[in-house]
Amino acid sequence: MNYKNIKVENRENYAVIEIANNKNNSLDQETLKEIAYAAKSLNKIKKIRCIGLTGNSKFFSPGADIKELKNLNSKQAKKNKLFSFVDQLDKINIPIISFVDGYALGGGFELALSTDIIIASVDAKFGLPEVNLGLIPGIGGTQKLKKFTSNQNIKYLAMSGDIISSETAMKYGIVSLIVKKENFKTFTNEFLHRISSKPRKSLEIIKKLVNSEISQKKGITLERKEFYNLLDSENKIIGIESFLSKIKPNWK
Missing domain, CATH: 3.90.226.10 (2-enoyl-CoA Hydratase; Chain A, domain 1)
Known part of the structure; x- marks a missing residue:
């Protein structure tokens, strides 16, 4: 356009x-x-x-x-x-x-x-x-x-x-x-x-969670589910290694 x-x-x-x-x-x-x-x-x-x-x-x-x-x-x-x-x-x-x-x-x-x-x-x-x-x-x-x-x-x-x-x-x-x-x-x-220096996936999930129009109980359950999923992500490895090494993370 x-x-x-x-x-x-x-x-x-x-x-x-x-x-x-x-x-x-x-x-x-x-x-x-x-x-x-x-x-x-x-x-x-x-x-x-x-x-x-x-x-x-x-x-x-x-x-x-x-x-x-x-x-x-x-x-x-x-x-x-x-x-x-x-x-x-x-x-x-x-x-x-x-x-x-x-x-x-x-x-x-x-x-x-x-x-x-x-x-x-x-x-x-x-x-x-x-x-x-x-x-x-x-x-x-x-x-x-x-x-x-x-x-x-x-x-x-x-x-x-x-x-x-x-x-x-x-x-x-x-x-x-x-x-x-x-x-x-x-x-x-x-x-x-x-x-924009933060990982896009985390930003997207935070936005989705905060904007969700559900009860607090369901919201906490959803938040925990997303947290668990991110524990297996490449960005978690990158983030923690970068933090410990004191270098700028290169997010996927």
């Missing part, structure tokens, strides 16, 4: 998808389609162990394309399965990490919530302003936020349409790390490099 709305760059064992359309990174159907296609394509490359999702210093993404929504009715949305491309990110085995510098609003915020880790700059802003348009979040915002924060906080965000700081988002458990703006691009590459 020839990308018109995003930029994709492979760097050693990780890749970066940058939202870069001429609509201030608004999420129209074509942009979402390209993000999903790029993520699925990168997931198939065995040397790629994680994916970074970024925007620019002003907008990670302000959300859905308002002009596209203006002329859209219910019948068209159902027929076109509006926003369904975001659901495809759930099928990506490797970690996807959102790096938010600037505004992540509405669908842009929900897109970040669809990834595995959110890292923000000091200046990043988050919000669900759909209520101001007579709408509600449509990419899973009211549901995906349940993994991070209280129902009361979700209602506050979705009902008020207020925009919160990265510091507040971190207090809510949404953001994992806050980075100084001047160091943000450097940190993005350093963090992706650090995650």
Whole structure:
């Protein structure tokens, strides 16, 4: 696919998808389609162990394309399965990490919530302003936020349409790390490099286990099963020998 709305760059064992359309990174159907296609394509490359999702210093993404929504009715949305491309990110085995510098609003915020880790700059802003348009979040915002924060906080965000700081988002458990703006691009590459230095199989299993919607008892049983399986893996031998020899592991 020839990308018109995003930029994709492979760097050693990780890749970066940058939202870069001429609509201030608004999420129209074509942009979402390209993000999903790029993520699925990168997931198939065995040397790629994680994916970074970024925007620019002003907008990670302000959300859905308002002009596209203006002329859209219910019948068209159902027929076109509006926003369904975001659901495809759930099928990506490797970690996807959102790096938010600037505004992540509405669908842009929900897109970040669809990834595995959110890292923000000091200046990043988050919000669900759909209520101001007579709408509600449509990419899973009211549901995906349940993994991070209280129902009361979700209602506050979705009902008020207020925009919160990265510091507040971190207090809510949404953001994992806050980075100084001047160091943000450097940190993005350093963090992706650090995650991509881990064995892909372990990263995939951790993601699967954490995302599994099963009881704790079943989850522990599944975790133990995966741990036992890895005891016979080549990567376990490589990891332990490298640790004891104090050398960098060359994962399979």
